[in-house]
Amino acid sequence: MFIADYSAKNIYDEMFSNEGFPRKSYDFVKTKMESLGGIELIKRSSSAERALMSLGITFTLYGDGGEQERIMPFDVIPRIVPSEEWISIEKGLKQRILALNLFLNDIYSERKILKDKVIPSEIIDSSTGYLKQCMGLKPPKDIWIHITGTDLVRDGAGAFHVLEDNLRCPSGVSYVLENREVMKRTFPELFEKLNIRQVYDYPYHLRSMLENLTDVSDPVIAVWTPGVYNSAYYEHSFLAQKMGVYLVEGTDLVVENHKVYMKTTKGLRKVDVIYRRIDDTFMDPSSFREDSLLGVKGIFEAYKRGNVALANAPGTGVADDKVIYSYVPKIIKYYLGEDPIIPNVPTYLCSEESDLKYVLDNIHNLVVKAANGAGGYGMIIGPKSTKQEQEDFKELIKADPRNYIAQPVLNLSTVPTLISDKIESRHVDLRPFILYGKDVYVMPGGLTRVALRKGSLVVNSSQGGGSKDTWVLG
Amino acid sequence: MLSRVAESVFWMNRYIERAENYSRFIDVNHQLSLDLNEEVPNQWLPLVHTTGDYELFAKKYSEPTPVNVIRFMTFDEENPNSIFQCLSKARENARTIRENISTSMWEVLNEFYLYVKNYRKLYMESTEEHGDTLSIDLSDFLSTVRKSCQSFYGCTDATISHDEVWNFALLGRFLERADKTTRILDMKYFILLPSVHDIGSTLDLLQWLSLLKSASAHEMYNRKYKKIDPTDIAEFLILNDTFPRSIIFCIQEMQEALEKISGLKEGLPRNSAQDATTVYLNRLRSENIKSIFDKGLHEYLDDIQIELNQIGAKIVERFFTN
Numbered sequence: 001m002f003i004a005d006y007s008a009k010n011i012y013d014e015m016f017s018n019e020g021f022p023r024k025s026y027d028f029v030k031t032k033m034e035s036l037g038g039i040e041l042i043k044r045s046s047s048a049e050r051a052l053m054s055l056g057i058t059f060t061l062y063g064d065g066g067e068q069e070r071i072m073p074f075d076v077i078p079r080i081v082p083s084e085e086w087i088s089i090e091k092g093l094k095q096r097i098l099a100l101n102l103f104l105n106d107i108y109s110e111r112k113i114l115k116d117k118v119i120p121s122e123i124i125d126s127s128t129g130y131l132k133q134c135m136g137l138k139p140p141k142d143i144w145i146h147i148t149g150t151d152l153v154r155d156g157a158g159a160f161h162v163l164e165d166n167l168r169c170p171s172g173v174s175y176v177l178e179n180r181e182v183m184k185r186t187f188p189e190l191f192e193k194l195n196i197r198q199v200y201d202y203p204y205h206l207r208s209m210l211e212n213l214t215d216v217s218d219p220v221i222a223v224w225t226p227g228v229y230n231s232a233y234y235e236h237s238f239l240a241q242k243m244g245v246y247l248v249e250g251t252d253l254v255v256e257n258h259k260v261y262m263k264t265t266k267g268l269r270k271v272d273v274i275y276r277r278i279d280d281t282f283m284d285p286s287s288f289r290e291d292s293l294l295g296v297k298g299i300f301e302a303y304k305r306g307n308v309a310l311a312n313a314p315g316t317g318v319a320d321d322k323v324i325y326s327y328v329p330k331i332i333k334y335y336l337g338e339d340p341i342i343p344n345v346p347t348y349l350c351s352e353e354s355d356l357k358y359v360l361d362n363i364h365n366l367v368v369k370a371a372n373g374a375g376g377y378g379m380i381i382g383p384k385s386t387k388q389e390q391e392d393f394k395e396l397i398k399a400d401p402r403n404y405i406a407q408p409v410l411n412l413s414t415v416p417t418l419i420s421d422k423i424e425s426r427h428v429d430l431r432p433f434i435l436y437g438k439d440v441y442v443m444p445g446g447l448t449r450v451a452l453r454k455g456s457l458v459v460n461s462s463q464g465g466g467s468k469d470t471w472v473l474g
Numbered sequence: 475m476l477s478r479v480a481e482s483v484f485w486m487n488r489y490i491e492r493a494e495n496y497s498r499f500i501d502v503n504h505q506l507s508l509d510l511n512e513e514v515p516n517q518w519l520p521l522v523h524t525t526g527d528y529e530l531f532a533k534k535y536s537e538p539t540p541v542n543v544i545r546f547m548t549f550d551e552e553n554p555n556s557i558f559q560c561l562s563k564a565r566e567n568a569r570t571i572r573e574n575i576s577t578s579m580w581e582v583l584n585e586f587y588l589y590v591k592n593y594r595k596l597y598m599e600s601t602e603e604h605g606d607t608l609s610i611d612l613s614d615f616l617s618t619v620r621k622s623c624q625s626f627y628g629c630t631d632a633t634i635s636h637d638e639v640w641n642f643a644l645l646g647r648f649l650e651r652a653d654k655t656t657r658i659l660d661m662k663y664f665i666l667l668p669s670v671h672d673i674g675s676t677l678d679l680l681q682w683l684s685l686l687k688s689a690s691a692h693e694m695y696n697r698k699y700k701k702i703d704p705t706d707i708a709e710f711l712i713l714n715d716t717f718p719r720s721i722i723f724c725i726q727e728m729q730e731a732l733e734k735i736s737g738l739k740e741g742l743p744r745n746s747a748q749d750a751t752t753v754y755l756n757r758l759r760s761e762n763i764k765s766i767f768d769k770g771l772h773e774y775l776d777d778i779q780i781e782l783n784q785i786g787a788k789i790v791e792r793f794f795t796n
Contacts, residue, residue, distance in 0.1 A: 228569055265735065
């Protein structure tokens with residue numbers, strides 16, 4: 001059955017070259033897996049799944065049958081990124097975060113980049129992520145995007161591209177840490193032999209980044225969750241626990257005299273820093289959406305007055321708008337005077353007339369996404385869609401061209417994956433996590449998401465995707 | 475500590491304690507029924523009376539058969555106090571306060587919940603297939619429930635700081651326990667003997683003995699008293715200040731937890747929950763079993779329950795709502 005029979009032709013496979021030889025970084029892993037054999041691998045895989053079940057590492061799915069708690073499917077064959085590739089990814093991500101942060105500072109103050117006509121200003125003003133309430137805002141230390149999860153994919157030739165930036169509340173880092181713990185139990189012999197860069201200290205980096213946001217000594221820090229029914233609730237409580245900080249919901253907070261307090265058994269206690277995992281517009285019904293039941297009245301004003309620090313800063317969503325994404329190479333050039341180290345995926349903007357025509361004519365060959373969509377919703381994958389779906393989607397695009405971008409269908413790279421009792425190739429992407437505090441810190445590795453359905457390119461957990469541990473060697 | 479978290483810790487512990495008590499009630503009753511011959515009246519209905527859920531039971535089930543009572547108290551998802559529901563709610567509370575408890579506590583509770591959930595599924599399938607039957611190994615299940623509750627307590631004791639979270643856990647655990655002890659004692663009120671001549675009979679003693687067992691008090695009672703005697707049993711379960719399930723012991727623990735929560739050392743003012751507990755504890759200390767029986771045991775137990783409810787309400791008001 002085993003790895004010997006595995007084939008991944010006409011595609012970039014992370015483990016095997018096109019000639020069918022294992023890549024250097026995978027040498028040891030491949031040999032070890034072969035010597036373990038299929039039965040042992042399946043045994044270890046189910047014991048890993050049991051461990052995840054016991055630990056209750058779950059997310060919540062909403063569907064016809066009400067809400068369901070699921071374990072994120074986890075594959076035991078690791079994805080390995082060789083160190084020389086990682087060095088360049090790390091550099092590229094730092095460059096991107098620095099540039100995007102300068103961009104946010106500029107957009108909400110002088111708007112030089114618009115005046116210099118590098119980006120058309122109507123694109124900013126029409127972005128749903130752009131919050132005019134943030135105009136003139138000066139976040140602590142001029143940092144807007146403290147926590148980023150950038151999605152990377154490889155193209156057919158094996159080159160990494162940025163697929164999208166997630167600058168608001170990127171999820172998944174808890175799975176990276178938990179997957180690693182489970183992998184150490186599952187394959188201790190691989191960890192003994194290989195020099196795998198560790199990730200366990202991420203919560204410490206996160207905490208010290210949050211502390212950096214205030215001058216208060218021994219600050220009170222809280223992670224703000226929408227609540228136990230949020231699909232990422234597990235991660236929110238995980239991070240609060242690992243950092244040793246409070247986990248709060250909107251109803252635990254109250255603003256008095258433009259300061260934020262939480263309700264404790266000993267009365268109100270001031271909160272200094274909040275890592276919020278709730279969308280911008282839900283944060284404060286008095287400044288943004290009035291109908292928000294999750295929010296806290298007056299928190300935005302408290303923030304503006306510098307009485308509480310928020311991570312990420314409100315308003316960052318404008319920089320991960322998928323239309324603005326297409327300008328990031330220009331943004332990097334404009335603010336840093338450098339060429340992007342990691343390229344974008346080529347992108348067509350439906351707001352541009354010539355691009356729009358191309359997209360409408362070629363929709364069957366393209367991926368079209370809503371500018372603010374996430375989680376695999378609001379998109380169409382041309383080659384996998386029916387004629388009717390394409391026609392319907394064209395109508396959506398024509399009705400609101402500003403809201404759509406299109407990209408060629410990327411043949412995402414594959415990694416061998418255990419599917420019941422066989423090893424088959426499955427598509428993956430990679431979401432590294434970046435923290436911007438005193439310096440920019442890139443966690444070595446990140447979340448490798450894997451599309452578990454044969455041939456599928458959709459890796460989102462809400463769409464049935466799974467995950468793999470990601471190893472950076474060196 | 476966040477008020478919401480304090481409330482969840484409190485309830486998480488109440489539910490676990492409730493599940494443990496229910497598993498013992500059912501098991502003891504099950505064992506008792508095996509000892510009795512067919513002429514003895516049905517022993518299962520008093521159990522439902524004891525839990526205070528008779529109305530709900532009567533609405534759903536026509537007869538207090540062993541199978542019905544067991545299903546109602548163990549697996550019924552419409553009974554908010556069934557073992558399954560207690561576990562679901564304890565786990566849901568734990569989920570909302572995970573950052574305050576240790577991973578090992580969470581793991582014990584999560585595995586426990588998965589066990590009960592899975593067992594319930596098997597039970598339901600088995601009754602569907604074979605009709606109403608007790609063929610599945612009920613005692614084994616109930617014993618696992620008790621052990622899991624105890625390993626949850628042990629894990630709590632050994633893996634989290636004995637600070638506010640801990641004290642709210644104790645508060646929930648002992649308030650629930652005191653309530654359940656009153657209900658166990660009161661069970662005898664609901665069990666009818668075939669006739670007055672049976673007072674003091676073997677059957678009567680057997681019932682008192684099973685009541686002691688329901689409170690897990692049988693062995694400790696035997697070390698102190700030489701024979702099964704209703705007055706002694708009541709004294710032991712109400713006024714023995716070293717036995718961890720007696721009313722007075724539970725109130726002592728609650729008082730101590732409240733003192734620590736309120737932070738007397740920090741010079742904070744006393745609060746009404748604390749005051750009420752102290753007043754009540756002092757009253758208990760001045761009682762003796764003769765005066766209790768003079769008043770009537772059933773009435774006296776009713777009074778305790780009212781007292782406990784009032785303390786509970788003060789805790790809610792002082793710590794959970796603001």
